[in-house]
Structure formats: structure tokens, C-alpha cells
Amino acid sequence: MKFFATCSKGTEGALRQELAALKLPAVRGGRGGVHFEGKLEHGAKACLHSRTAMRVLLELAAFPVSGAEDLYEAAHAIDWTPWLTEKTTLAVEATGLAPGVTHTGFAALKVKDGVVDQLREKLGARPDVDSRNPDVPIVLHLDGGQGTLSLDLAGEPLHKRGWRTTTSVAPLKETLAAAVLLLGRIDTGLPFVDPLCGSGTLAIEQALRARCIAPGLDRSFAFQRWTCYRDELQSRWDKLRGQARAAVLPSLPAPIFASDFHPKAIDACRRNAHLAGVAGDLVIEQANVRDLQPRGEAGTLCMNPPYGERLIAEEDGPEARSAARTQERKLVGFYRLLAELLERHDGWSAVLLSGNPLLQQALSRKAEIDHRLWNGPLEIHLLRYRL
Ligand SMILES: C[S@@+](CC[C@H](N)C(=O)[O-])C[C@H]1O[C@@H](n2cnc3c(N)ncnc32)[C@H](O)[C@@H]1O
Incomplete structure (x- = not known):
């Protein structure tokens, strides 16, 4: 086949x-x-x-x-x-x-x-x-x-794992978050910190991956309703699921921290982690990224910072230009804050999703990985830095 x-x-x-x-x-x-x-x-x-x-x-x-x-x-x-x-x-x-x-x-x-x-x-x-x-x-x-x-085979798209019932601003699809962890070569054996966690997609996917919890373990799929399923597949499927269940690790190999300054994001992250079965694995806190200090000698900072709505366009009138400029100034200030955060994490790695070239400019470092991805229709870059 x-x-x-x-x-x-x-x-x-x-x-x-x-x-x-x-x-x-x-x-x-x-x-x-x-x-x-x-x-x-x-x-x-x-x-x-x-x-x-x-x-x-x-x-x-x-x-x-x-x-x-x-x-x-x-x-x-x-x-x-x-x-x-x-x-x-x-x-x-x-x-x-x-x-x-x-x-x-x-x-x-x-x-x-x-x-x-x-x-x-x-x-x-x-x-x-x-x-x-x-x-x-x-x-x-x-x-x-x-x-x-x-x-x-699946019916419902595979990114709908069933645990994300609450979202906050601009959530990533679960499948895209999982791809970021793989393409960014994030080590499951080292601490992981997402200080802009929103609804927690990156941190939850990292916990599922680190504990070897198969994403389809508790799901039912369309193929289980097909005529040939009972004759050919059911016993193999039961065996595959049994093996996947046996492979689950009881705890994380390294800690995972998720924080955000927005209380609604923290609520969403907690609820989603609970439904994903990893609430006990994550340290979830409400905090401003400006106050973040390194959690150990080495690990990965992983984040999906806000992209800003749009850059100044040629056809903008004076009011729209002025509003876009104010927004751009704020965003550059925020990206500088992230650059300082990276400075503080000597010995760590950082994996960022960037939807705005101003972020890369503010970081003013050379990325060891720069990979083009699409978040829906939006072109973004996965950047990995050694700090
Ligand atoms: C693009 S969203 C992250 C979405 C997340 N990856 C998800 O899948 O849900 C960016 C997040 O940064 C948070 N944020 C913005 N400024 C912050 C700050 N100064 N400190 C902490 N969090 C902040 C926002 O509340 C928002 O949840």
C-alpha cells in the first residue's frame, strides 16, 4: 500500500x-x-x-x-x-x-x-x-x-490531539510546535524554558515528547470503523498501542518551565497541561520575561514571541503610519528585552520562532540554524542560537 x-x-x-x-x-x-x-x-x-x-x-x-x-x-x-x-x-x-x-x-x-x-x-x-x-x-x-x-486514516486532523481546549493569543498548532522541537534539535535531557508560553503548546509538546507519550495513545481513528479493521488490523493495533503504553516514562528526564505574564494564558496552559496528562511534569508560573533568571548551567530557552501586526506599508496614510511606528517601537523594545535575556543565559541554547525580521536584528547574533516554516499563511523563521 x-x-x-x-x-x-x-x-x-x-x-x-x-x-x-x-x-x-x-x-x-x-x-x-x-x-x-x-x-x-x-x-x-x-x-x-x-x-x-x-x-x-x-x-x-x-x-x-x-x-x-x-x-x-x-x-x-x-x-x-x-x-x-x-x-x-x-x-x-x-x-x-x-x-x-x-x-x-x-x-x-x-x-x-x-x-x-x-x-x-x-x-x-x-x-x-x-x-x-x-x-x-x-x-x-x-x-x-x-x-x-x-x-x-485518522479522520479528525492529527494536530487535534484532544488536550487543547483553551487557547490564548496566537496559539501554535500542536504539530507545528512538535516540528519546532525536532527541527530546533531540542534536547529532552536538559531543562526547557518557555517564558512566553501562552496556552503552553511548546512546553506541553516537549513534555509529551520527553516522556515518550505517543500522541495517538488515547485517540480513536477513522480506520477503526473500516470493514477490514476487525479482520486484519484490530489485534495488531491493540499490540501497537500496548507497546506504546509500555514505552511511556513515569517522569521527565529534565524539568520544563512555562511562564507568561498574562493570567488568562497561565489558566489556559494549566488546563491544557492537565488534559494532556502532563500537569505534574510542568512548572507553570505567572511571570514577566524581564525577570527571568537562568534555571541551571545549561538548557534550552524556547519561545514564540509576538510578531506584531504588520510593518509600515507604503500606501499607509499619516495616522496609520504613526500608529504602526509606535507599535514598531514597542516591539523593538520588547525584542531588545529578549536579547538581554539571551545574554543572561551563557552556556544555554535558544530556539525562537520569528515572524518579524526586527527580532533577528535586535538579537544581533548569528543563528546556527535558520529554517523557513509556515504558520498558516505566514512565513516564519525557526532560529537556533548557541549562547
Ligand atoms: C505568540 S504568543 C505565544 C503563543 C504560544 N506559543 C501558544 O502556542 O499558545 C506570545 C505570548 O507572549 C506573552 N507575553 C508578551 N509579553 C510578555 C512579557 N513581557 N512577559 C511574559 N509574557 C509575555 C503573551 O501573553 C503571549 O501569550
Whole structure:
């Protein structure tokens, strides 16, 4: 079977590293994700263990597309009985465009028609559509004249781990935070400090990683509702989960500190850490970053400072220019404060996510890693400094 695990743009290297470490067969980097091959249990293993994948797709067919009828024909030609019965539900999500296919909703409808017509012919009845929580999520991807039909193993995107119910300003996606920890080469054996923790995403992901808690350990996935699950996969899945549970460390190898000056952020961080099962592992405090002192001889400062809303634009009128200048001055002052914080941490490392070039200017140091990532549509830089 051919799989494609998707991830945020710029984090493909972290995902490839993870899937290779899981010893999945034929791991190969791609655009916006990583390919691998194997049995259904290999796809399930990626859902259980990957911290950076957004989705794990099982490719069922790849075919040329020159019009909408090709979508119907391709869907109708696949044997859907290993995945669906007349009693399970499906949904089709379409992305991209192809010649003669200019509307994704229409493309999804053609695929759905092909699937249900084939099952009606084979089983004498057709399954229903459930667009909110389908048993079998089908994904159609169109790119130029090529179409791919896949099944989404997880259903709900993998970044929705279930623990982040409360957010504060500008939270990072869990999968992006996990990628930052991997790409920033953060050592789980040394103290970790996030002094701008917001809802705690970086610190919680670091705790889960350091205690080897698999992100999918307590989740249920769409593939568990597929026809072939009970026959082929259930016993393997139970075994994989049992092994993952046995690998969990009872405590952290090194302390993790999370602080923020905003009381609401601290509340959110505490609640999320509790739901993630790591509340006992984190030291969570309300504090201003200006007062932070080193917590030991060595460790990692890891943070996602505010980016500021925007820089001054040429088309701005005098009032907008003056407001943007005031905001920029404040931000530069704050970035200088962070530069002083780094000065105080001789012997440590710092991993920062920067969405504003003014931050790098204020730090005036050479980064040992400068990696481009995307936080949604926003281009940001992961910077690692040796202090
Ligand atoms: C971009 S947010 C961090 C979001 C976080 N990574 C998350 O995933 O939720 C920046 C945080 O810095 C905090 N902050 C700003 N100035 C601060 C200061 N002087 N001391 C401590 N925290 C501060 C804000 O309250 C905010 O929560």
C-alpha cells in the first residue's frame, strides 16, 4: 500500500525523520508531506506515533483527468468493500483543479456517485453520507491533469490531539510546535524554558515528547470503523498501542518551565497541561520575561514571541503610519528585552520562532540554524542560537 502523510509546509524534514525512526518502509520526502509504503498497520503506526503529521492518507488510485466523468469512472472502478458497507458512512473532500473540473464541490459529488453506485451494485444498498464525522473519509486531490483518490486514516486532523481546549493569543498548532522541537534539535535531557508560553503548546509538546507519550495513545481513528479493521488490523493495533503504553516514562528526564505574564494564558496552559496528562511534569508560573533568571548551567530557552501586526506599508496614510511606528517601537523594545535575556543565559541554547525580521536584528547574533516554516499563511523563521 502507498501512503502519504501531510504536514505544514517547511516541516517535511521533521516528519521524514519521525517516519524513518518508526522504521516505516520506503520513506521518501515530498512536497507538503512524506511518502511511505507498507501494510495498513504501518499507516496506523504513523497515526499513533507521528507528532508532526497532519493527516495520513492511503492512496487507492492515481489516474489522468480530462473531465468530470473521469472522476466518476475512477471512483466506480475501485473495490470499496474492504472499507465500506451499506451501514457505514462516507464523505468526500476534494482539493485542486483539473481540465474540465473547476469546482471542488462538483468533483466531490462525482466521486461520491461513483462510490455509492458501485456499492449498490455489489451489496444491493448504498451507504449514507455524513460530512461531519464520516466512518470513511475519502480525499480526492487534483493536480494538473492527474487525480488521486485516498482514504484518510485518522479522520479528525492529527494536530487535534484532544488536550487543547483553551487557547490564548496566537496559539501554535500542536504539530507545528512538535516540528519546532525536532527541527530546533531540542534536547529532552536538559531543562526547557518557555517564558512566553501562552496556552503552553511548546512546553506541553516537549513534555509529551520527553516522556515518550505517543500522541495517538488515547485517540480513536477513522480506520477503526473500516470493514477490514476487525479482520486484519484490530489485534495488531491493540499490540501497537500496548507497546506504546509500555514505552511511556513515569517522569521527565529534565524539568520544563512555562511562564507568561498574562493570567488568562497561565489558566489556559494549566488546563491544557492537565488534559494532556502532563500537569505534574510542568512548572507553570505567572511571570514577566524581564525577570527571568537562568534555571541551571545549561538548557534550552524556547519561545514564540509576538510578531506584531504588520510593518509600515507604503500606501499607509499619516495616522496609520504613526500608529504602526509606535507599535514598531514597542516591539523593538520588547525584542531588545529578549536579547538581554539571551545574554543572561551563557552556556544555554535558544530556539525562537520569528515572524518579524526586527527580532533577528535586535538579537544581533548569528543563528546556527535558520529554517523557513509556515504558520498558516505566514512565513516564519525557526532560529537556533548557541549562547
Ligand atoms: C505568540 S504568543 C505565544 C503563543 C504560544 N506559543 C501558544 O502556542 O499558545 C506570545 C505570548 O507572549 C506573552 N507575553 C508578551 N509579553 C510578555 C512579557 N513581557 N512577559 C511574559 N509574557 C509575555 C503573551 O501573553 C503571549 O501569550
